[in-house]
Amino acid sequence: MRAIPLCLLSGLLALPVQATEVQDWLRRLAEAERQQSFQGTFIYERNGSFSTHGIWHRVEEGGEVRERLLQLDGPAQEVLKVDGQAQCVSGALADQVSEEQAWPARHLDAEQLSNWYDIRVAGQSRVAGRSAVVLVLAPKDQHRYGFELHLDRATGLPLKSLLLNERGQLLERFQFTQFNTAIPDAAAMQPGSRCRPVHFRTVDTMAEGSWRSDWLPPGFTLNTAQLRRLPASDAKVAYLMYGDGLARFSVFLEPLQGNVVEDARSQLGPTVAVSRRMATEAGDVMVTVVGEIPLGTAERIALSMRAGVPEQASQ
The missing domain is CATH 3.30.200.100 (MucB/RseB, C-terminal domain)
Structure with a gap:
């Protein structure tokens, strides 16, 4: 019987381990927003333009998820959501909300996504002072963009997300600069006076x-x-x-x-x-x-x- 080189054997054994690890991280990512309270500050970059945002995310005892987003620079923008559904909005967003519009956590299916993306754990990083694992989703065709996700090791929440085109150029960045898992108090969850109740379009x-x-x-x-x-x-x-x-x-x-x-x-x-x-x-x-x-x-x-x-x- 022909011997299998140790380097090849170790590579073969790593494949199912890699797949299992990817599935575990995607599962943790999908569950994190419904299970973990947190608050922090993040930057959003698109087309060379930056904005800074505060976020307060609170999971109530009964499972209800309340989240407040506040833009800290530029035009005043604020959104208060309950279970992913906008309750009040300020700024230009107030006229853009429809009955079915929400910001739910994505439930990512590793098996489904692997048909269209090559998914792998690419290493580790440090974001907002916290240890993170880097997950890469590279498209298998030219019809979608690639993602690089830096997931908090402790919670599975995304601390950093990069959207990349086919040449690896940055199209969009989301990145925490401050992040902690303290439960936001009731005062932090109260919207400002300019946050208008959402009137859903028919x-x-x-x-x-x-x-x-x-x-x-x-x-x-x-x-x-x-x-x-x-x-x-x-x-x-x-x-x-x-x-x-x-x-x-x-x-x-x-x-x-x-x-x-x-x-x-x-x-x-x-x-x-x-x-x-x-x-x-x-x-x-x-x-x-x-x-x-x-x-x-x-x-x-x-x-x-x-x-x-x-x-x-x-x-």
């Missing part, structure tokens, strides 16, 4: 098959389909949200009703927006794709949108 269920995409990036599936009323009129906009378990993008389909508009494309940091005019039997529609996906992918999705049930959708 949304309606959309008929199944009203809209479809002839092409989607592998792994992306439809999560939400709604009809939303525009704030300035009674016109309804179809809203579709797709995700792969980590990345997400939205598609808006707005009847133009004779209005003349031009196709457009833009990108701010990781967020792209692509709009194109589409002719349908019921009249022209503006298709807009918005999300943290590559620009070329968003353009292909916009071009693939169709009205009605498909004869046979292609991948």
Whole structure:
């Protein structure tokens, strides 16, 4: 029998250990926000612009999760959430909240994500004075971005998150500068006087098959389909949200009703927006794709949108 070199054997044995470790860290990440109280200060960077935010996250005895976010520089922005649902908002965000909009903790499925990302533990780091493990999620195709997560060893919470394009260039950074697991007191959870109660916009269920995409990036599936009323009129906009378990993008389909508009494309940091005019039997529609996906992918999705049930959708 031919001997197996020790270096190769050790590599083979490390594969299941690595997979088990990845699954354990993703499980801890998914559970952490519903189990662990904390407070701190973090910076957010996008497109070369920085902002600083305070966060107070409190898990009540009955399991209810209350969270307050406050921007500490620039325009005044504040959000108070209960179980991921916005209760009051200040600043420009106040006019952008819909009935289904929330900021829930992502429940990451290692087995599902491994179909679209190469996931590995890349080492260790130190963030906000705390020991962290570095988890890398590298995309297997050109249709999604890569992530580098620095997870607190003690709690599993993300202390630092980097969003990277296909060339490894930074698109977005979230990073704590101060972090502790002290339970925020009641006074810290009280919003400021400018935090206005959220008035949810009306949304309606959309008929199944009203809209479809002839092409989607592998792994992306439809999560939400709604009809939303525009704030300035009674016109309804179809809203579709797709995700792969980590990345997400939205598609808006707005009847133009004779209005003349031009196709457009833009990108701010990781967020792209692509709009194109589409002719349908019921009249022209503006298709807009918005999300943290590559620009070329968003353009292909916009071009693939169709009205009605498909004869046979292609991948």
